[in-house]
Amino acid sequence: KAGVTQTPRYLIKTRGQQVTLSCSPISGHRSVSWYQQTPGQGLQFLFEYFSETQRNKGNFPGRFSGRQFSNSRSEMNVSTLELGDSALYLCASSKVGRGNTGELFFGEGSRLTVL
Amino acid sequence: GENVEQHPSTLSVQEGDSAVIKCTYSDSASNYFPWYKQELGKRPQLIIDIRSNVGEKKDQRIAVTLNKTAKHFSLHITETQPEDSAVYFCAASGGSTLGRLYFGRGTQLTVWP
Numbered sequence: 314k315a316g317v318t319q320t321p322r323y324l325i326k327t328r329g330q331q332v333t334l335s336c337s338p339i340s341g342h343r344s345v346s347w348y349q350q351t352p353g354q355g356l357q358f359l360f361e362y363f364s365e366t367q368r369n370k371g372n373f374p375g376r377f378s379g380r381q382f383s384n385s386r387s388e389m390n391v392s393t394l395e396l397g398d399s400a401l402y403l404c405a406s407s408k409v410g411r412g413n414t415g416e417l418f419f420g421e422g423s424r425l426t427v428l
Numbered sequence: 429g430e431n432v433e434q435h436p437s438t439l440s441v442q443e444g445d446s447a448v449i450k451c452t453y454s455d456s457a458s459n460y461f462p463w464y465k466q467e468l469g470k471r472p473q474l475i476i477d478i479r480s481n482v483g484e485k486k487d488q489r490i491a492v493t494l495n496k497t498a499k500h501f502s503l504h505i506t507e508t509q510p511e512d513s514a515v516y517f518c519a520a521s522g523g524s525t526l527g528r529l530y531f532g533r534g535t536q537l538t539v540w541p
Contacts (some may be wrong), residue, residue: 317471346528348531354533355517355531355532355533355534356472356529356531357531358528358529358530358531361528369528403471403472414477415460415462415477415521416462416474416477417462417474417529419471419472419473420471421470421471422471
């Protein structure tokens with residue numbers, strides 16, 4: 314069974330540009346959430362999607378957005394990049410309903426560097 | 429919202445010793461408390477979790493305790509080994525929020541041989 318897949322793994326952008334990150338969840342997992350990981354700050358929640366609907370949103374500016382498709386794949390977008398957006402962006406998927414243990418299964422992340 | 433505090437931020441132990449990491453949470457509605465281990469350059473992975481109806485849970489060398497009254501929970505690793513070296517994150521969640529975990533800032537555990 315394939316794990317959570319994130320693309321691209323690494324990318325470099327300059328300030329003011331935008332970026333789109335992609336996440337394919339584990340087959341059968343319908344909830345996808347995104348976290349930003351920076352040194353010293355741990356993992357900060359960005360948003361969570363289920364059935365193509367954003368169910369929860371963290372305290373990030375509107376430059377951060379996301380969406381989920383009918384096949385549960387998800388994308389997140391960051392517009393007008395700032396230096397402080399440099400981070401590892403982690404996607405996690407989980408089951409919904411019967412069989413849901415609460416466990417999040419993380420991808421290996423997309424490391425974004427903003428110059 | 430929930431606020432999770434984790435201590436210490438770094439922890440060094442000799443191989444074979446025990447390691448304890450402590451977390452506190454603020455929201456009394458939280459009822460699920462997982463611990464994730466992240467090795468260098470790898471993804472976070474669940475190592476153990478506990479729900480609010482249980483006070484303690486063990487899995488071989490790892491145990492987690494929960495004190496709902498005081499709103500704190502702890503991870504205990506006994507007989508530490510060099511491969512236990514990693515960053516450990518505690519987290520909390522509650523209610524019907526799917527996929528939203530409030531994480532602590534992490535503890536870098538180093539086990540010296």
